[in-house]
Amino acid sequence: MKKNNKTKIVSAVLIVALLAVLLLLDNTKGVPSMLLTVLRKGAIYALVAVSMNLLNGFTGLFSLGQAGFMLLGAYTYAALTIPVESQTSIYQQYPGGGVGFSITEGLTNAMGGFGLLLGVVICLILAGIVAALLAYVIGLPVLRLKSDYLAIATLGFAEILRAVVQYAKLGPVTNGSNLLYGFTSFDDFKIGSLKLSTVMPFVFSGLCIAVVVLLINSTYGRAFKAIRDDEVAAEAMGINLAKHKRMSFVISSFFAGISGALLAMYQASVQAVTFKAAMTYEILLIVVIGGIGSISGSVIASFLFVGCSEWWLRFLDNEKTLKNFNAKLIFAIIFGLIVAGIAVAIFFKQKKNGKLGANVPCIGTAIVALAAIGWDIWFVISPNLKLPLLRSGFRMVVFSVIIMVVVLFFRKGLLGDQELPDVLHRFGAWLQSRFGKSAKGGDAK
Amino acid sequence: MKKFFALALALVMALSLAACGEDAGTSSGSAAAGGDAQTLKIGVFEPASGDNGAGGKQEVLGIEYANSVCPTVEVGGVTYNIELKEVDNQSSTDKAVSAAQELVSAGVSVVLGTYGSGCAIAAAPIFEQAQIPAIGCSCTNPAVTESNPYYFRVCYLDPFQGPVMANFAKDQFSAKKAYVLTMLGEDYGSNLGTYFSQEFEKLGGEIKSESFTEGTSDFSAYIQNAVSWGADVIFAPSATTYASLIIGQAAKSGCTIPLLAGDTWESSVILDAQKGTDQQVFCSTFFDENDESGAAASFVKGFKEYLNADSQRLTNNGGNDIVAAVSALGYDAYMTAIEGLKLSASTSGEDIQAALFNVDFDAVTGHITIDAATGDANKTMAYIKQATDGTFTFIKTQSVSE
Structure with a gap:
């Protein structure tokens, strides 16, 4: 009991510290705005990934409808919060369009800052409820299917939803194929002159993820996991399969709807074309990379994924010409050292396993390393100062290769089906056994 | 073994990133120490992939050509070298937001683009908030410039x-x-x-x-x-x-x-x-490439030479040297930015924005003046x-x- 209290205090302190850091980042000049972008989008994607993981990782239902439910959430949120006076200009293709009121605007006028928060929370919940209601209706026929069939049915459903939203007859609410914009976004959250644009996504998304975690650790969560592990056994234990599957599907869609609304707030505009199947695949990738059945894995993976795709690899898209010979030399030396280091490390590993010799990995490594170093030397000699390969589009190639490597070599994802605290505990224990005792004990893996 | 290999690959990525970062640091240091000419960045916010990738590339070509024609500008008595900073918005409104952020954090003074109105509408609030004037090339949707004093446009509207x-x-x-x-x-x-x-x-x-x-x-x-x-x-x-x-x-x-x-x-x-x-x-x-009078003829001639000088440019233009209207608009957007910068008192976003409303010059796609209410170029003919x-x-x- 005492230990439990300690963990609670530690996590509370950590959460407060995180929010404080975010608040500081938000209001300090000179913080790269890309960092803030990645943090915001990462937090939102974390929630979608967790909601998908609840279904795919914890209940074992392979569903690909996430983008569709996000779309519903995003449109519900946007339509309800567009300020009344800008509705005529936004819905100019559909004269008289728009819902004619704005929940957030009305409440802000009535109650100020608190009203804004209340309005957004109400709209977020409504966004979730709309998605959940449709999920319930869809779930009735679709959840009789299993594995691939369920995936195809939900994917098809998401595509249908996208077409329905763009349908001209629904234009007065959805604006047809056009964008919805101008609604309440994260930038509207302020305390005095303090900006909260990065804090709010973390607050909303963190609360939702916390609810999912509580759910997974409850009786229902254990029932979900039982269904995932063995349906027949679960039914024999008295678990109502249909009820629990539907429940998982509806709850997952509820949070997908909320995250869609959050994404709309982040983008400050909504258009149905962005919610394509490709978006579902991005989320599926995050779930797989993080580990199917690991909440913390999904969260970590979503930040890594967003960071990689939006920020760290951007330099690959721009052609780069080095300033002078010295810069080229430095680049070449660093590149050469990296290649040599990797090659030596691979050989070392092979030797340790007793496999050093004329086999495929060794020869392959040698050839690749020699070729790379050869190119490196040639690059130094040649008068060319321009780095090769770097041009528009190269980023996506590298990004895909990285994802392939991750999926190939970490089949279970970053964390497998474990959670971060457990992994850290084991890592600590491993360190202790390795360095606390003699070196002998550590080798046993 | 496999895990180790993957780790090694991850290490390469991390180290090469570090190397590039370091390299960027040294190069900017030497530039600051070396010359007295200062650099002014112009952001190019265009799709290079996705549905509008092909058109976006042609528009970028027009902008790059304009940059080669007019590589410096004098603002308030100081001559600046212009550096183009290109980002790919992937023709998608959700990617456009972070691409726009990238430009903001790179510290650009003016943004040009984009092909496809959706991305322009999605990114508009970001430029407005950062007080960076943006000039649309071929985004024809009226909502782009409406109620956004920082978005301008050189083409006509839908x-x-x-x-x-x-x-x-x-x-x-x-x-x-x-x-x-x-x-x-x-x-x-x-x-x-x-x-x-x-x-x-x-x-x-x-x-x-x-x-x-x-x-x-x-x-x-x-x-x-x-x-x-x-x-x-x-x-x-x-x-x-x-x-x-x-x-x-x-x-x-x-x-x-x-x-x-x-x-x-x-x-x-x-x-x-x-x-x-x-x-x-x-x-x-937007323009007639065979029009012998005015700026169009010299643009077409120069641009064709520019395209034929490099096989990569020809590929980006679709494999031939036919001048697309969007290239002309890209050129005009760049020139509008230059005219605005010349009229501006300083390189601050507010000054450039105020100056852009006073732009008045002969461009490839016709004479350009800016409507004071919307920020659109006044065009009466197609x-x-x-x-x-x-x-x-x-x-x-x-x-x-x-």
């Missing part, structure tokens, strides 16, 4: 372009019935279709409109509908990928109804599709071209009848 084509259909073919075909979910096409229909009905014509879904490859049913309904013209503003299919299948089914479309159709893809058929294909566009055997032939200039 509410102008649609009626122009309606008037053209009426004047040229005395059309009574127009069949409008647009893609479901594409804001550009469906808006243009609506504006066209409204004007055409006002002129006393009859409209039948249909839409196809994304990924459609068989258009014969739609063409058959148009023929059996007795349409005089088909108005089909759509992305070039669908356009080439529509033209090809219309030709194959022996449909002789003239095909009309908006500015996106002025592309070599359309020429290739029309080549070897009797299909009459017309589109509205150019109609016909695709015939591999080239675009200038037909007429068309304005809207009052």
Whole structure:
């Protein structure tokens, strides 16, 4: 009991510290705005990934409808919060369009800052409820299917939803194929002159993820996991399969709807074309990379994924010409050292396993390393100062290769089906056994 | 072993990133120490991938050419070297936001772009908040500049372009019935279709409109509908990928109804599709490349030389040296930025924004002055071209009848 209290205090302190850091980042000049972008989008994607993981990782239902439910959430949120006076200009293709009121605007006028928060929370919940209601209706026929069939049915459903939203007859609410914009976004959250644009996504998304975690650790969560592990056994234990599957599907869609609304707030505009199947695949990738059945894995993976795709690899898209010979030399030396280091490390590993010799990995490594170093030397000699390969589009190639490597070599994802605290505990224990005792004990893996 | 290998690869990535970061640091240090000429960054916010990737690349070419023609600018008595900073917005409104953030954090003074109004609308609040003026090249949706004092535009708008084509259909073919075909979910096409229909009905014509879904490859049913309904013209503003299919299948089914479309159709893809058929294909566009008077002629000559100087540029232009209207608009957007910078008192965003409203010069796509209410260039005329055997032939200039 005492230990439990300690963990609670530690996590509370950590959460407060995180929010404080975010608040500081938000209001300090000179913080790269890309960092803030990645943090915001990462937090939102974390929630979608967790909601998908609840279904795919914890209940074992392979569903690909996430983008569709996000779309519903995003449109519900946007339509309800567009300020009344800008509705005529936004819905100019559909004269008289728009819902004619704005929940957030009305409440802000009535109650100020608190009203804004209340309005957004109400709209977020409504966004979730709309998605959940449709999920319930869809779930009735679709959840009789299993594995691939369920995936195809939900994917098809998401595509249908996208077409329905763009349908001209629904234009007065959805604006047809056009964008919805101008609604309440994260930038509207302020305390005095303090900006909260990065804090709010973390607050909303963190609360939702916390609810999912509580759910997974409850009786229902254990029932979900039982269904995932063995349906027949679960039914024999008295678990109502249909009820629990539907429940998982509806709850997952509820949070997908909320995250869609959050994404709309982040983008400050909504258009149905962005919610394509490709978006579902991005989320599926995050779930797989993080580990199917690991909440913390999904969260970590979503930040890594967003960071990689939006920020760290951007330099690959721009052609780069080095300033002078010295810069080229430095680049070449660093590149050469990296290649040599990797090659030596691979050989070392092979030797340790007793496999050093004329086999495929060794020869392959040698050839690749020699070729790379050869190119490196040639690059130094040649008068060319321009780095090769770097041009528009190269980023996506590298990004895909990285994802392939991750999926190939970490089949279970970053964390497998474990959670971060457990992994850290084991890592600590491993360190202790390795360095606390003699070196002998550590080798046993 | 495998895990180790993957770790090693991850290490390479991390280290090469570090190397590049270091390199960037050293280079900027030497630049600051070396010359007295200062650098001013202009952001190029264009798609290089996604649905509009092809058009975006052509627009970037126009901007790069303009940069090679005019690489420095004098602002408030100080000469600046202009550096272009390009980002790919992937033709998607969710990627556009972070691409725009990238430009903001790179500290650009002006932004040019983008092809595709959706991305421009999505990114507009970010530029407005950072007080960076943006100049749209070929985004024709009125919502781009509306209620955003930091977004400008050098092309004409859809509410102008649609009626122009309606008037053209009426004047040229005395059309009574127009069949409008647009893609479901594409804001550009469906808006243009609506504006066209409204004007055409006002002129006393009859409209039948249909839409196809994304990924459609068989258009014969739609063409058959148009023929059996007795349409005089088909108005089909759509992305070039669908356009080439529509033209090809219309030709194959022996449909002789003239095909009309908006500015996106002025592309070599359309020429290739029309080549070897009797299909009459017309589109509205922003400038006439054979116009011997004014800035257009020298632009066309210089730009062709620029394209032919590098095989990569030719590839980005679609494999030939036909000058696209979007390249001309990219050039004009850059020149508008230069004119604005010259008039501006300093390089701060507010000063440039104020100065841009006073721009007044002869550009490739006609004389440019900026409307004080919206920030759009005042344009009153569109150019109609016909695709015939591999080239675009200038037909007429068309304005809207009052």
